[in-house]
Amino acid sequence: MVGNAKSNRIKAYRAMSKLGYDSKVVKPVLNSLLEVYEQNWELIQDEDYAVLVDAVLESEDSKLKESRRFHLIDEPEGEEPPPKKVRSTSRTDEALTWGGVSSSSSDWQKDEPLHDVMKVTSESVREEKLATSAHCYVILGDTEDEIDTPMQRCPEREQKGSSYYSSSEFAQTKKSHLFSPEGSYESDPLSAQPLPDDDFNEYNSPSVHKLVNETHNLKACQENVRGLPDTMSEPRPLAIVHPDHARSSIQSNYSNAKRNFSTSPKVTELNTKDGSSSTKGPLLLGYHPKPKYSAIDEESSWNGSRLDIASSCQGEVKLSVTFQSSLPSNFRVPSLDAVLKRMEEKYVEAYNITRQDFSIVKLMNEICETFLATGIMSSGNERVSCAELQPDPITSRDLGGQVVSNHVANTAGVYIDPPRFRFLNGLDFSQSKIGLPMKLSGSYCDIYLEGLRNQSSSTAEIMVVAQHAFPNMIESVCLVDDITTGEEDVKISLINEINNEGQPLFKYITRNIVYRDAHVKFLLARISDDNCGSHCFGDCLMAELPCACAGETGGEFAYVPGGLLKEKFLEDTILMKSSPQKTNFFYCQECPLEKPTSKSLSGVCKGHLIRKFIKECWYKCGCTMACGNRVVQRGINRKLQVFMTKEKGWGLRTLEDLPKGAFVCEYVGEIVTNTEMFDRNSRSIGKKHTYPVLLDADWSTEGVLKDEEALCLDATLFGNVARFINHRCYDDNLVEIPVEVETPDHHYYHLAFFTNREVHASEELTWDYGIDFDDHTHPVEAFRCRCESESCRDLEKGNVGIKLLTL
Numbered sequence: 001m002v003g004n005a006k007s008n009r010i011k012a013y014r015a016m017s018k019l020g021y022d023s024k025v026v027k028p029v030l031n032s033l034l035e036v037y038e039q040n041w042e043l044i045q046d047e048d049y050a051v052l053v054d055a056v057l058e059s060e061d062s063k064l065k066e067s068r069r070f071h072l073i074d075e076p077e078g079e080e081p082p083p084k085k086v087r088s089t090s091r092t093d094e095a096l097t098w099g100g101v102s103s104s105s106s107d108w109q110k111d112e113p114l115h116d117v118m119k120v121t122s123e124s125v126r127e128e129k130l131a132t133s134a135h136c137y138v139i140l141g142d143t144e145d146e147i148d149t150p151m152q153r154c155p156e157r158e159q160k161g162s163s164y165y166s167s168s169e170f171a172q173t174k175k176s177h178l179f180s181p182e183g184s185y186e187s188d189p190l191s192a193q194p195l196p197d198d199d200f201n202e203y204n205s206p207s208v209h210k211l212v213n214e215t216h217n218l219k220a221c222q223e224n225v226r227g228l229p230d231t232m233s234e235p236r237p238l239a240i241v242h243p244d245h246a247r248s249s250i251q252s253n254y255s256n257a258k259r260n261f262s263t264s265p266k267v268t269e270l271n272t273k274d275g276s277s278s279t280k281g282p283l284l285l286g287y288h289p290k291p292k293y294s295a296i297d298e299e300s301s302w303n304g305s306r307l308d309i310a311s312s313c314q315g316e317v318k319l320s321v322t323f324q325s326s327l328p329s330n331f332r333v334p335s336l337d338a339v340l341k342r343m344e345e346k347y348v349e350a351y352n353i354t355r356q357d358f359s360i361v362k363l364m365n366e367i368c369e370t371f372l373a374t375g376i377m378s379s380g381n382e383r384v385s386c387a388e389l390q391p392d393p394i395t396s397r398d399l400g401g402q403v404v405s406n407h408v409a410n411t412a413g414v415y416i417d418p419p420r421f422r423f424l425n426g427l428d429f430s431q432s433k434i435g436l437p438m439k440l441s442g443s444y445c446d447i448y449l450e451g452l453r454n455q456s457s458s459t460a461e462i463m464v465v466a467q468h469a470f471p472n473m474i475e476s477v478c479l480v481d482d483i484t485t486g487e488e489d490v491k492i493s494l495i496n497e498i499n500n501e502g503q504p505l506f507k508y509i510t511r512n513i514v515y516r517d518a519h520v521k522f523l524l525a526r527i528s529d530d531n532c533g534s535h536c537f538g539d540c541l542m543a544e545l546p547c548a549c550a551g552e553t554g555g556e557f558a559y560v561p562g563g564l565l566k567e568k569f570l571e572d573t574i575l576m577k578s579s580p581q582k583t584n585f586f587y588c589q590e591c592p593l594e595k596p597t598s599k600s601l602s603g604v605c606k607g608h609l610i611r612k613f614i615k616e617c618w619y620k621c622g623c624t625m626a627c628g629n630r631v632v633q634r635g636i637n638r639k640l641q642v643f644m645t646k647e648k649g650w651g652l653r654t655l656e657d658l659p660k661g662a663f664v665c666e667y668v669g670e671i672v673t674n675t676e677m678f679d680r681n682s683r684s685i686g687k688k689h690t691y692p693v694l695l696d697a698d699w700s701t702e703g704v705l706k707d708e709e710a711l712c713l714d715a716t717l718f719g720n721v722a723r724f725i726n727h728r729c730y731d732d733n734l735v736e737i738p739v740e741v742e743t744p745d746h747h748y749y750h751l752a753f754f755t756n757r758e759v760h761a762s763e764e765l766t767w768d769y770g771i772d773f774d775d776h777t778h779p780v781e782a783f784r785c786r787c788e789s790e791s792c793r794d795l796e797k798g799n800v801g802i803k804l805l806t807l
């Protein structure tokens with residue numbers, strides 16, 4: 001087809017003149033196209049000069065936009081536009097311009113419903129040149145219903161009371177109706193015969209396709225246009241959308257869909273392996289900017305763009321195209337239907353097959369099925385190798401006891417959009433550096449899933465899992481999307497990849513609750529000015545002088561701006577806990593722990609660790625909730641996950657890297673008296689896990705404590721994520737710190753966990769319960785310590801009784 005430049009030019013003018021374009025109009029556009037395409041005539045001639053037609057349309061479009069912005073396209077030059085009809089419903093006659101097809105001014109003056117004015121005739125299609133301005137604006141209906149998909153008139157439906165096609169039906173019938181030489185929609189859409197080829201070719205021009213495709217695109221963006229600011233002077237329609245807006249609406253639809261893949265499974269974005277920026281096709285299948293290329297008939301990588309196939313553990317397989325180069329300005333996202341149809345036509349023609357034998361959808365399905373089948377049945381060399389997957393260094397770490405690299409050989413690997421897996425398996429792939437190996441015990445074979453995101457390259461890698469293993473798998477893996485049931489600001493998932501134990505039964509609460517006679521009174525009258533900064537303002541950390549609350553921590557706040565603990569404060573706290581010096585303990589005259597009648601109790605206080613308190617600003621302080629001295633009371637803001645450990649029951653891990661001194665969570669439960677706790681413990685002997693924590697950090701200053709003042713927290717029935725934090729001897733990664741918020745009476749306080757070192761994403765969070773594994777005197781159920789710490793104190797492993805989880 002490519003000849004010399006002159007003959008090519010003549011051919012182009014001829015082709016365009018058939019569509020009604022004068023060579024004077026075509027010439028400048030053609031010149032710039034040749035420049036852009038570096039004189040590559042093949043690209044311009046491809047698909048019946050599709051690029052050229054689009055570019056001419058675009059150029060006409062902008063000319064018309066400038067000169068006659070809101071006028072009807074067939075309004076004679078120089079004439080005033082016909083009077084606009086103001087309707088109480090605020091719909092206006094710009095509605096006529098919807099859909100890329102013109103209508104006469106007399107049409108729109110009639111008080112017809114919006115849809116009726118959309119008349120498509122062969123004449124209007126022939127006068128496509130005029131119609132080009134029509135796709136500049138979209139008018140949506142004036143009621144909620146009408147805002148729905150713009151409809152096309154359908155005589156068959158008229159009989160049933162509804163006379164319009166939805167735009168997808170419209171697209172399906174476009175060949176027999178939209179492009180009917182008789183115009184309008186007279187024929188029965190079901191019995192309609194294809195037009196003779198000549199007719200079809202004439203009306204099936206790329207530009208007409210473009211208009212039809214835009215119909216689809218606009219449908220896709222309607223949800224988003226409702227909120228667009230209406231800048232027009234009255235009378236104004238509900239919404240007017242320029243194609244550029246439509247495009248951005250589609251893009252924002254796309255972003256929304258990315259955030260919520262489960263509701264928009266068609267949308268897949270694949271990141272480039274090297275992290276280079278790429279223009280991503282927002283639909284599952286998209287155009288290559290150069291129409292020569294298409295997603296199916298090329299190998300998996302062309303010209304820097306890429307066709308990817310991805311599979312989820314639900315057995316879904318998706319094809320996706322990533323564009324490397326920027327799209328030309330005249331690019332409009334085509335409808336998937338239109339792309340598939342065009343592909344079908346190409347195939348039918350290229351391989352001399354009949355339409356009945358071939359369907360592109362079938363072909364795609366077959367690719368997907370083969371992809372899964374190959375992944376399951378193929379031999380080693382047909383699979384993606386470990387090296388090709390370039391696993392992040394994190395994969396070589398032993399996470400949760402399972403080494404990921406062992407698994408890779410059994411699986412195929414693809415690059416996949418992390419958000420699609422976001423809620424599957426409870427993993428959050430949007431976080432950087434997550435490596436969570438999971439052994440998914442399907443009935444057919446052991447399947448492993450690994451998701452990780454490399455911070456520097458923004459890529460995500462995921463192992464593909466076999467389809468048939470899915471039903472079992474999901475049950476045993478992702479139990480709960482958010483165990484907080486929305487109570488916390490962040491979701492906290494719960495996942496079990498080890499056994500079949502189900503969701504633990506307890507009521508999630510975010511604040512301690514008082515049980516019966518436990519003495520916890522927050523009397524504002526008891527909080528004097530000495531205890532609070534009633535005159536502080538805004539953020540106390542920013543004030544020149546620290547407020548009264550800092551008095552508790554030696555006149556300096558315990559936090560630095562941003563919420564981390566001050567290094568010095570943290571180090572002191574860690575030191576006090578770790579050094580076993582007797583001076584760090586105080587001994588009660590009458591220890592509440594020794595009081596409850598039990599033969600095994602000696603009556604002698606075994607000592608309570610002395611603690612440093614943090615005092616946070618609170619109700620009587622003048623500062624705001626955003627004050628830097630309010631960290632614990634603002635609640636959890638880290639990405640955490642409850643997971644099944646190999647030997648310790650449920651545990652808690654972080655899904656993000658945590659810096660040293662970061663607040664993780666508070667230990668929340670029922671505030672019960674020490675006596676009540678003993679009662680509960682004696683009733684629950686034999687229970688696998690226990691959840692009590694003593695609030696004994698300040699028993700030293702209280703003299704002899706009354707029963708109702710010796711308090712514990714019990715998270716057995718009511719609690720938060722902290723109830724899942726397991727014990728680790730000495731080299732734990734959390735330190736628990738008493739925090740005064742509401743009351744200066746330190747027999748009640750909050751117990752908050754902070755990281756005592758940097759903690760990596762996926763690490764289990766642990767704290768040293770302070771258990772004396774040699775103490776056999778307490779009637780609390782024993783557990784064998786499985787902390788795997790080199791300094792594990794439980795030397796007997798199993799023969800110990802423990803006392804309450806003392807601090």
Ligand SMILES: C[S@@+](CC[C@H](N)C(=O)[O-])C[C@H]1O[C@@H](n2cnc3c(N)ncnc32)[C@H](O)[C@@H]1O
Binds near residue numbers: 647688690722727
């Ligand atoms: C506060 S709960 C922690 C969550 C608990 N693993 C669960 O499944 O709910 C404390 C209980 O966890 C278990 N546990 C905690 N740390 C452990 C360890 N290092 N070794 C063995 N079991 C542990 C014990 O059964 C203990 O009574």
